[in-house]
Amino acid sequence: MQRQSASMKRNLFHQDYLDEQFNELEELQDDDNPNFVEEVVNLFFTDSVRLIRNVDLALANEPCDFGRLDDLMHQVKGSSSSIGAKRVKRECSKFQEYCNERNIDGCKRAFQGVKQEYATLKTKLDAYFQVAREAS
Amino acid sequence: MEMAQELHVLAVDDSHVDRKVIERLLKISCCKVTAVESGTRALQYLGLDGEKSSMGIDGLKVNLILTDYSMPGMTGYELLKKIKSSLTVNDAFILVEQESSVLSKIPVVIMSSEKILPRIDRCLEEGAEEFLLKPVKLSDVKRLRDFILRGEGDDNKETEKNIKQVCSRKRKFQDDLATQSMLSAVVTVHDIELSSPESSESQQPLSKQSKIG
Numbered sequence: 001m002q003r004q005s006a007s008m009k010r011n012l013f014h015q016d017y018l019d020e021q022f023n024e025l026e027e028l029q030d031d032d033n034p035n036f037v038e039e040v041v042n043l044f045f046t047d048s049v050r051l052i053r054n055v056d057l058a059l060a061n062e063p064c065d066f067g068r069l070d071d072l073m074h075q076v077k078g079s080s081s082s083i084g085a086k087r088v089k090r091e092c093s094k095f096q097e098y099c100n101e102r103n104i105d106g107c108k109r110a111f112q113g114v115k116q117e118y119a120t121l122k123t124k125l126d127a128y129f130q131v132a133r134e135a136s
Numbered sequence: 137m138e139m140a141q142e143l144h145v146l147a148v149d150d151s152h153v154d155r156k157v158i159e160r161l162l163k164i165s166c167c168k169v170t171a172v173e174s175g176t177r178a179l180q181y182l183g184l185d186g187e188k189s190s191m192g193i194d195g196l197k198v199n200l201i202l203t204d205y206s207m208p209g210m211t212g213y214e215l216l217k218k219i220k221s222s223l224t225v226n227d228a229f230i231l232v233e234q235e236s237s238v239l240s241k242i243p244v245v246i247m248s249s250e251k252i253l254p255r256i257d258r259c260l261e262e263g264a265e266e267f268l269l270k271p272v273k274l275s276d277v278k279r280l281r282d283f284i285l286r287g288e289g290d291d292n293k294e295t296e297k298n299i300k301q302v303c304s305r306k307r308k309f310q311d312d313l314a315t316q317s318m319l320s321a322v323v324t325v326h327d328i329e330l331s332s333p334e335s336s337e338s339q340q341p342l343s344k345q346s347k348i349g
Contacts, residue, residue: 021271028160028274036160044153074206078249079153082271 001135008128017121022084034136037083038129044083045122051076052115059108069107070099076114087117141299143284144168144196148178148203148215149247154270158202158247161277166303168196175210175218178203182239184222198242200284204270205248205255212246213259219244220263243284247272 012018022037029036055072058065077092091113098106145167149155155171162169172178182198201219203212210218222239246259249270256267265283268276285296 024271024273025157028157028164033160040153040156043156047152071208074249075151078206078270079151081249082151082153082157084271 001131005128005132005135008124008131012124012128016086016090017124019084019086021081025083035133038133041083041125041129044079044085045118047079048076048118052118055111055114059104059111064102064104064107066099066102066107070096073099073114085117085121088114088121091117142166142168143199143281143299144170145200145202146178146181146198147171148173148175148201148207148212150174150204150207154204158272158277161272161274162202164274165277165281166299167200167277167281170196170198174207175203175212175215178215179218182219182222184218184239198239200280201242201244202280203244203246205246205259206250212248213255213262216244216246216259216262216264243287245280 009018013022025037025040051072055069055076058069058072073092073095077089077096080088080092091110095107095110095114098110143166145162147155147158147162147169149158149171150173152173155173159169159171170181172181178201201215203215205212219242220240243265244263245266245268246264247268247270248255251269259267266280268280282296282300285299
């Protein structure tokens with residue numbers, strides 16, 4: 001079981017879903033706080049739902065408030081960086097570039113990318129934590 | 137032998153995720169943490185929003201303020217400025233530097249996910265001790281803690297050593313007794329005034345060692 005969770009983690013790193021920050025967080029776990037990373041990750045996903053919904057609403061507005069969109073995405077990017085969510089962070093950066101160019105279509109496309117990576121990461125981390133919990 | 141004192145850190149960040157992480161980093165580094173979500177809350181806690189108090193409202197002296205830069209409402213930079221220029225209006229509406237002005241000597245460290253040099257310069261010029269790039273690492277926090285411990289006075293070398301020793305013992309053996317024996321003597325205004333006669337401006341800014349460039 002432990003080998004399975006280790007190999008799952010290796011794959012997640014190899015495919016850029018996660019970066020070194022995830023390891024930094026795992027270093028903060030101990031016997032008194034064995035589920036710290038899972039808690040932080042769950043917090044990320046819960047918090048992001050609200051932000052993503054707000055981006056959806058803001059994108060539907062005309063005229064588009066690019067300042068607000070950038071602000072919202074900055075928050076998603078910040079917390080994705082804090083948990084080591086490399087691909088999500090990358091998509092957020094793409095979105096912000098389109099924001100700077102005031103390119104609404106680009107933003108909408110990039111936002112699909114953010115939502116997709118976000119959903120994929122959630123599925124993969126749910127599976128990882130389940131295995132990791134069973135291994136301990 | 138002096139009793140080891142835990143540093144008390146006020147962490148300010150609007151991100152729930154980041155607050156949770158910084159709280160854990162600080163607790164592992166054997167610091168007491170008060171985490172708030174905004175500059176406004178931070179000022180309330182420090183008693184700078186009109187109430188007269190030189191301590192946090194729960195009576196605990198703050199040794200370090202660690203604040204995010206980008207926050208809605210009041211940025212970390214604005215919070216820094218308010219703290220560094222803190223004066224209190226007494227009942228007769230005369231501006232005086234009362235006890236609470238020592239708040240302006242509390243080191244403030246800014247955190248940001250963006251490495252924008254003019255922003256960093258601005259913060260350091262305004263009196264920030266250091267600018268940390270997010271995500272903040274455990275090594276950053278430990279380095280900060282050691283810096284603050286050294287700055288709390290020469291006669292606290294014993295304290296600094298104690299904290300480091302007890303802190304690493306705690307992590308290795310998870311000994312609850314160590315925690316209890318470390319219950320802090322609250323560092324009072326007088327301790328600060330007596331042990332560090334120089335103002336905080338004359339201390340070598342940690343910024344020289346910070347992650348710039």
